[in-house]
Amino acid sequence: MIKKENSVGLVVEQVYQENKPFILKSGDELPGFKLVYETYGKLNTEKSNAVLICHALSGHHHAAGAHSEDDKKPGWWDSCIGPNKPIDTNKFFVVSLNNLGGCHGSTGPIDINPETGEPYGSKFPAVSVEDWVSSQVMLTDHLGIKKYAAVIGGSLGGMQALQWAIDYPNRLSNAIVIAAAPKLSAQNIAFNEIARHAIESDPEFHSGNYISSKTKPTQGLMIARMIGHVTYLSDDGMGTKFGRELQNHIEGEESEFQIQSYLHHQGEVFSQNFDANTYILMTKALDYFDPSEKFDNDLTKTLAPALCNFLVISFTSDWRFPVDRSREIVKALVAANKNVSAAEIESTHGHDSFLLPIARYFNTLSAFMNRTFQELNES
């Protein structure tokens, strides 16, 4: 059961169906697509109080509230979205979707390719952050929202918020970019490649056509998640949480460290609930995200078209997208004469910090969102 206090309560998934062909950045075409999404709070009559949440690598549309009374867990960002929470649903109308290529209801590799009658599998076209943003714009049009009060995202979600600011400057007043980077480093790509290789070398992968073969590369996906998970935590954070403690040690049996069973558990749960092709697709979208590529690798030039205010948040123990990566974004925004504020939050929880209710982090978000609401009412 989920705590009702400060919760958006029971929420219902909605579907946006687009029937026109959608041309992707790669040049490939989808004959149409569907996006599942949820909304929390009320859209005001001027339709000016909407906020878009962009999800990270393994996220989805279910960000807050519960689907049924007996749900064990609320949405993935329930601590942050709800009445009197940093993204206050008494003030804002929150839109949260599952990105194209996902495996939680939006069109993705597990869907049937209408041309072949078989699941897309690994034949699902490559999707980029730009494609996600342009499909999000179509959903936004469908909802009748001309301009978001804020587009907010952590990690890969923060990259989408940046892309919004660059590609659709007139359609958002604020971008909140959390624990992100202007592009991936070689080390970031290396970790993603190990994850993909683990999946692809699982004998059950069948070149990505495992659904047709009625199987799943569970082992590969599990390893991929375990690697990912290690990069989301910090050495200190892991040390504090697990140390060298042994798990359920029974005399005479081989012992296991707590961190081992934790990683196994995380990997198992993930491998049962996530699609391997989606994981490959999303990590590739991350790897190829580089908005400055078209602008002579000059981030200042890249961000020049933006009109919104920016809030850039990073976490001290994040080594996946360290504070320095956020500083690169801030430096470019200052050089481009954009309105930007930045906070570097002290935390021992590594990259995962962006999902946690850290007091200073939430105070920072609340202050910025309260100001956003105030400006909304002044205009």
Next chain:
Amino acid sequence: MRADLELIADLVPPNSRLLDLGCGDGELLAHLKESKEVKGYGLDVDPNNIEKCLLKGVNVIEHDLDRGLASFSSDSFQIVVMTETLQSVKEPDQLLSEMLRIGEECIVSFPNFGNWRCRLQLGRGGMPVSKHLPNNWFDTPNIHLCTCADFERLCNDLKIVILEKKYVNSEHEQNALIQIAPNLLSAYAFYRLGRIQDV
């Protein structure tokens, strides 16, 4: 607005691009944005100040001045302001040079350690504690206190030109008496500084 910020605001030209080092709660930036359409950015390290700036709608970047200003490119601001912060940074001389690398001009204010009250207390054998320097020697953030004369000597050494200066009392008021012997009588000093090649 705080009287000292009023003095600084007077020195800032309208529509300028300004960087405020140690911006505090963002009062100066909010005032300049409103009254002079100044495009301003503040740097601060205190989380409470950062929240206050965000609530005011002022650009604030978490940044420890002791880390230097290498992340800001040369000539990227018209004005760089530092209000009563010079005395608490690790390397005030380097910071001053950096301020004039990134800004065409800078405005600096600090408490004058040459003030007669300080001299009197030192004469009695103790470190000065007063209204404008309220901390004890062991808990003060002020690690590089100076007199007006010291500061002006440093400017000379660093080839920094003093374009304008204001000597004020502890209420931030200018009066004729202070101007007779500013190094002895002023509680605070305000300077507008430029680069030597610009003059």
